Amino acid sequence: MRALLLVVAALALASPALADEGMPEGENPAQTAQALSLQALAILDWGLSHEEALEKLDAALEAEDKGGVDLRALRAAHEALEQEEVEKAHELLHGVFPSGVSHLAGVTYRPAVGVGEIVALIVGALVIALGAFGLMRRRRAERALA
Amino acid sequence: MDLPSGEPAGRTGTARRTWEWIDQRFGLSALAYPVPQHANALAYTLGGVTLGAFLLLVATGIYLAQLYDPTPTAAHSSIVDITESSFGSLVRSLHFWLSSIFIVTLTLHLLRTFATAAYKAPREGIWLSGTVLFLLAGGLLFTGTILKWDQEAQEAFGHNVEIADLLGIFGFWFSPEFTDSVSLLIRTYVAHVSILPLLLGGVVGVHLLLVKRLKISPLASGTPDEIDRRARDEVQLPFTTHLARIAYWTLLVLGIALVLSALRPAGIGPEGVEGIEITKPPWYFLWLYPLENWFGLDSLVVAPALLVAGLVLLPFLDRSRERDPRRRRSWIALAVLVVLAWAVLTVYGYVTVPVSHVEEMG
Numbered sequence A: 001m002r003a004l005l006l007v008v009a010a011l012a013l014a015s016p017a018l019a020d021e022g023m024p025e026g027e028n029p030a031q032t033a034q035a036l037s038l039q040a041l042a043i044l045d046w047g048l049s050h051e052e053a054l055e056k057l058d059a060a061l062e063a064e065d066k067g068g069v070d071l072r073a074l075r076a077a078h079e080a081l082e083q084e085e086v087e088k089a090h091e092l093l094h095g096v097f098p099s100g101v102s103h104l105a106g107v108t109y110r111p112a113v114g115v116g117e118i119v120a121l122i123v124g125a126l127v128i129a130l131g132a133f134g135l136m137r138r139r140r141a142e143r144a145l146a
Numbered sequence B: 001m002d003l004p005s006g007e008p009a010g011r012t013g014t015a016r017r018t019w020e021w022i023d024q025r026f027g028l029s030a031l032a033y034p035v036p037q038h039a040n041a042l043a044y045t046l047g048g049v050t051l052g053a054f055l056l057l058v059a060t061g062i063y064l065a066q067l068y069d070p071t072p073t074a075a076h077s078s079i080v081d082i083t084e085s086s087f088g089s090l091v092r093s094l095h096f097w098l099s100s101i102f103i104v105t106l107t108l109h110l111l112r113t114f115a116t117a118a119y120k121a122p123r124e125g126i127w128l129s130g131t132v133l134f135l136l137a138g139g140l141l142f143t144g145t146i147l148k149w150d151q152e153a154q155e156a157f158g159h160n161v162e163i164a165d166l167l168g169i170f171g172f173w174f175s176p177e178f179t180d181s182v183s184l185l186i187r188t189y190v191a192h193v194s195i196l197p198l199l200l201g202g203v204v205g206v207h208l209l210l211v212k213r214l215k216i217s218p219l220a221s222g223t224p225d226e227i228d229r230r231a232r233d234e235v236q237l238p239f240t241t242h243l244a245r246i247a248y249w250t251l252l253v254l255g256i257a258l259v260l261s262a263l264r265p266a267g268i269g270p271e272g273v274e275g276i277e278i279t280k281p282p283w284y285f286l287w288l289y290p291l292e293n294w295f296g297l298d299s300l301v302v303a304p305a306l307l308v309a310g311l312v313l314l315p316f317l318d319r320s321r322e323r324d325p326r327r328r329r330s331w332i333a334l335a336v337l338v339v340l341a342w343a344v345l346t347v348y349g350y351v352t353v354p355v356s357h358v359e360e361m362g
């Protein structure tokens, strides 16, 4: 119990100190150009509204994280879509992605490992050691009881 | 402080007096009833560890609920905001990893009770309540996946809506048409943070009361008569020793979740677009992915329904007195087959490219 309180106290103490600034206001780091382009392509593949695809390409051009997309192809696809040349835009979008990348939109933003994670790692290791030690003590106590 | 285990407390003076004061008022020493020694082995503690993981999920979930906005226009960015603050990200990652640990310990618990034939008379009720818990846990994982409202969530949500349509009148509650005034995302949130956890808590209560009443099943080794004889002679320990073990195992689970959260914090994908499919489900639902590719949407209903039907029927189909897995080879072979099929489907789901559009993109 005492150990658990210590863990909670350590994490609570760490929390305000670790509350970092994050990204600039308004910037959504999960909206990478690559993921947005992939969404635009899928929207066209599925025959959904090309205006929605255009919105995605707008956002892709503005995205901070361009993630290796071919910007020239992206701009060309955007322009084609603006002209409502859906077929051409579709074609061009295929060339936007860096070769060999997965065409899956999985996780696009994961916080980098920083001080918070290092504290969590140390606390985690201590908690594991505490649990293992407690279990060893219990085994001995139970043997004595039996 | 030592638990009321009947062990020498090893403490005198204030600690003992405090303990007596608390015990007189709350009757905690009633928890020191005898349980067989084998109940303290890890295999027989997995249910308690699952409960421990669930309580940690509730604790981290309460914190996340203070920061999450379930309205469709704000859900995704509120998760991004949580993820951008160090402490928020840590709690979110803990919740994420604990949910995986929860489903792993839950499944191992199910497999242990299967392997030791704990579903047999008179414990059919425990098994059936466990099956309900399994379903509720699946519901919690599914609704949790939807809340982050990124592309993966949007696709899970789309499946929810399609399955609701498929189920017709039975799916009405899960469909957006149920009401115009509250979005389905908000209703999913309500299910995730209140309906499902409350139901799970209630059913866990029934499950544990039944275990207390019917006692833990005997060690499953030997003929039925040998098992009965050994059970009569087995050393008994206070139940509080079992609780202490659960507490330490839960501490270990918390430590592992902290380490995993530190090494691989939970991430998020781009805000979701409705009607497209460019993600794969999380690992615990990945086995359904190839099935959907081969057999279509119906398989998402049929495969889990078959699994649950099998679990429900099991205690009524296998009625022999045998408990030792070595003397129930065909049932064990069936379970191994199911686990293997799950593993193969999961790996296949992981390595295959999505069927619909990626082929085109080459």
Ligand code: HEM
Pocket (backbone or CB within 6 Å): B043, B044, B045, B046, B047, B048, B049, B050, B051, B054, B106, B109, B110, B113, B116, B118, B119, B123, B126, B127, B128, B129, B130, B131, B133, B134, B137, B200, B204, B207, B208, B211, B215, B216, B217, B218, B311
């Ligand atoms: C949230 C989910 C669950 C919790 C918290 C839980 C908790 C527990 C606990 C604490 C026990 C005491 C013994 C032990 O830990 O092994 C137990 C026993 C049992 N559980 Fe669960 N359980 C859950 C889900 C399940 C599921 C999914 C099944 C199977 C379908 C199941 C079937 C059983 C059976 C048959 C027993 C009796 C074991 C015996 O007598 O050996 N439980 N459960």
